[in-house]
Amino acid sequence: MLRYYRKLRRQGKLLSLRMTEGAVFLRRFVEFPRQVGSVMPSSRYLTRAVMDKIDWEKTRCLAELGAGTGVFTRSILRNLRKSGEALVFEIDPMLKRMIEDEHSGLNVHGDARELPKILLERGIPELDCVVSSLPFAVLPPRMTASILDAVCKCLKPGGKMVAYQYSRHMKPYFEKRFANVKTSFVLRNVPPAFVYECVKGA
Numbered sequence: 001m002l003r004y005y006r007k008l009r010r011q012g013k014l015l016s017l018r019m020t021e022g023a024v025f026l027r028r029f030v031e032f033p034r035q036v037g038s039v040m041p042s043s044r045y046l047t048r049a050v051m052d053k054i055d056w057e058k059t060r061c062l063a064e065l066g067a068g069t070g071v072f073t074r075s076i077l078r079n080l081r082k083s084g085e086a087l088v089f090e091i092d093p094m095l096k097r098m099i100e101d102e103h104s105g106l107n108v109h110g111d112a113r114e115l116p117k118i119l120l121e122r123g124i125p126e127l128d129c130v131v132s133s134l135p136f137a138v139l140p141p142r143m144t145a146s147i148l149d150a151v152c153k154c155l156k157p158g159g160k161m162v163a164y165q166y167s168r169h170m171k172p173y174f175e176k177r178f179a180n181v182k183t184s185f186v187l188r189n190v191p192p193a194f195v196y197e198c199v200k201g202a
Contacts, residue, residue: 042071042133045188046164046195050131051075053162053197059128063087063154065112065147066133070099076131077103087118087127113143115150126156132163136170144173152177152200161198166191174198 042050050072054062056079067073067090076086089112090096096108109118112134119127130151136144151161161178163170164186174181179201186193 040190041069042164042193043186043189046186046193047071047075049184049186049195050162050164051079053160053195054079054129054131056080059084061085061087061124061127062129062131063089063115063127064131064133065089065115065151066091066135067099067108068095068133070095070102072131072133073099073103073106077106085122085124087115087122087124089115113146113150115147115154119154126159127154128156128159130155130159130161130163132161134163135165136163136173137165137167148173148177155200157200157202159200161200162195163198164193164195166193168194171196 059080061084062076062080064072064076064086067088073086073088080086086106087109088099088106089109090099091110091112096110099108100106119125132151134147136147139147155161161174163174168183171181171183174196178198180199182197184195184197186195
């Protein structure tokens with residue numbers, strides 16, 4: 001019986017957290033639609049679809065761009081090996097603070113265009129993988145190009161960027177920079193999303 005009540009309490013805390021995240025995300029979207037890009041945090045189905053694209057056995061260093069409320073961040077930190085390193089980027093100060101409060105000791109960086117600079121400062125030669133939740137389609141074109149150039153510069157040969165978008169608008173832009181681009185579709189998300197698996201050429 002005690003175990004049952006503990007389970008209920010955990011479920012209650014999780015539900016409360018999700019409701020709080022949803023409210024914050026919606027407010028930030030209304031205030032900064034180009035920065036946040038969606039009205040709701042990613043669903044568990046989208047999270048699973050993105051995380052399943054990553055070879056965790058071979059991933060030592062990963063960057064997450066546009067962490068939002070930290071939905072992907074939790075899964076990344078759970079799946080990444082203890083010896084691995086995650087670089088998390090979120091430009092919105094309120095969302096950034098939420099993630100740092102939840103994960104003690106995690107330093108969340110700001111502008112994703114500074115990815116090469118952060119790697120240099122941390123002494124990291126290259127990345128195995130990049131996970132992106134950035135709303136490329138609504139960002140200024142020059143900013144989108146700068147971020148994608150930074151990602152390509154930092155990924156190792158054969159490294160992968162996994163990004164989700166709400167349309168196929170970005171597919172040609174990804175195909176110009178990556179040797180191989182695969183697309184899948186996640187219906188159970190608000191809104192439904194395309195997941196792009198982009199592999200850097202050797």
